Amino acid sequence: MRNLVVVSLLVSLAAGCMSTTRVDNEPGRRTVYDDPSTPGRVIGVGIESQDIVSITDEMVRDVLAAPAVAGRSSPPRVVVDAYYFRNESSSTINKNLFTDLLRTQLNRAATGRLVFLAREHAGMTEKERALEEEGVVTGGTQGATKPAYGYDYRLGGRIASLDAIDRRTGLTSRYHQVTFELVERGSGVIVWSKTCQFKKTARDDEIYR
Amino acid sequence: MIITNKRWIWLCALAMVAGCTTDVREGAAPGVQVRDSRAPQAGIRYNTVVIVDKSLQNWDGKVFDPPWAEAISAGPKEENKRSKIAVESTNSRRTATGTLEVWAILRNRTDFPLQIEGRTQFFDEAKAPAEGPTAWKRLFLPPQSVATYREYSTKVEGIGFYYVEIREGR
Numbered sequence: 427m428r429n430l431v432v433v434s435l436l437v438s439l440a441a442g443c444m445s446t447t448r449v450d451n452e453p454g455r456r457t458v459y460d461d462p463s464t465p466g467r468v469i470g471v472g473i474e475s476q477d478i479v480s481i482t483d484e485m486v487r488d489v490l491a492a493p494a495v496a497g498r499s500s501p502p503r504v505v506v507d508a509y510y511f512r513n514e515s516s517s518t519i520n521k522n523l524f525t526d527l528l529r530t531q532l533n534r535a536a537t538g539r540l541v542f543l544a545r546e547h548a549g550m551t552e553k554e555r556a557l558e559e560e561g562v563v564t565g566g567t568q569g570a571t572k573p574a575y576g577y578d579y580r581l582g583g584r585i586a587s588l589d590a591i592d593r594r595t596g597l598t599s600r601y602h603q604v605t606f607e608l609v610e611r612g613s614g615v616i617v618w619s620k621t622c623q624f625k626k627t628a629r630d631d632e633i634y635r
Numbered sequence: 636m637i638i639t640n641k642r643w644i645w646l647c648a649l650a651m652v653a654g655c656t657t658d659v660r661e662g663a664a665p666g667v668q669v670r671d672s673r674a675p676q677a678g679i680r681y682n683t684v685v686i687v688d689k690s691l692q693n694w695d696g697k698v699f700d701p702p703w704a705e706a707i708s709a710g711p712k713e714e715n716k717r718s719k720i721a722v723e724s725t726n727s728r729r730t731a732t733g734t735l736e737v738w739a740i741l742r743n744r745t746d747f748p749l750q751i752e753g754r755t756q757f758f759d760e761a762k763a764p765a766e767g768p769t770a771w772k773r774l775f776l777p778p779q780s781v782a783t784y785r786e787y788s789t790k791v792e793g794i795g796f797y798y799v800e801i802r803e804g805r
Contacts, residue, residue: 535789
């Protein structure tokens with residue numbers, strides 16, 4: 427009997443000491459914020475934040491790995507804006523979502539390997555130059571205003587789509603092609619290009635604005 | 636002293652309570668690293684590919700796999716690997732512009748098409764984070780097929796290590 431008691435006590439002690447990998451494996455606090463790089467709670471067949479984030483990220487890395495663009499001895503001047511980037515798809519999208527993210531990420535990541543021109547803000551610099559010539563304002567700390575730079579490469583591209591709808595089930599399938607190209611000034615040579623394509627199928631009951 | 640059944644139960648309960656330790660939750664909790672021989676997969680292994688979704692990489696811990704088995708065979712036994720994805724190889728190299736190209740060759744072990752997503756984090760030679768994680772990149776794997784996940788760093792210098800995470804497509 428005494429042996430049984432001792433063994434029982436030891437077993438009980440061991441059971442109490444039994445350790446586990448104490449992971450609080452529960453979902454986190456609910457919030458209204460979603461990760462823009464992951465599909466959220468509203469999902470459709472259009473272009474969504476995760477598509478913009480992933481496509482732009484892929485383009486940035488591809489441009490910086492392209493010797494014709496990022497491997498030059500003198501950094502090329504580049505214009506990246508939505509002027510020649512067209513949306514011909516059936517998806518409603520603000521094109522600047524692509525081009526602004528592409529430009530800012532490239533500018534930060536390039537660290538001098540590319541020089542970016544603010545052609546979209548050309549009016550801003552022109553107005554300042556005119557005021558300086560009229561003597562209304564002085565030059566900046568770097569002296570008189572320099573003439574605006576011309577670019578070496580400019581972004582062009584297109585968003586295209588193909589829709590298919592099943593009338594019986596209401597399912598919509600949309601194939602997107604998003605093409606980016608860097609075009610050399612004057613010659614028109616395409617020095618870099620890349621296309622991203624994706625296809626989504628769902629009930630087309632989401633509204634994109 | 637005669638130990639009755641009732642006393643015996645009380646003694647056992649007391650021993651269990653003694654075995655338990657209680658924490659007093661006061662103050663901020665320090666961030667901790669998990670260094671536990673029972674959790675060998677915890678932590679970051681540089682220059683590797685990890686499967687973060689348990690639905691893709693399900694290690695069956697219930698199968699009899701004593702510690703001495705690893706001494707006579709390299710790693711867990713094949714029948715214990717129940718992952719849907721096999722990482723056939725991974726490596727990196729410099730591109731023509733000096734950025735780091737990382738790739739991983741992945742194989743779908745199932746008879747069903749799989750959609751997976753991968754992202755990479757880059758570290759410098761001191762294993763300090765050099766670039767935030769890339770965006771998740773989608774990859775389609777037909778049944779029993781092989782596909783390559785490929786990613787590039789944006790920095791030219793100072794990239795020493797990478798860490799690829801694979802999850803199920805969302």
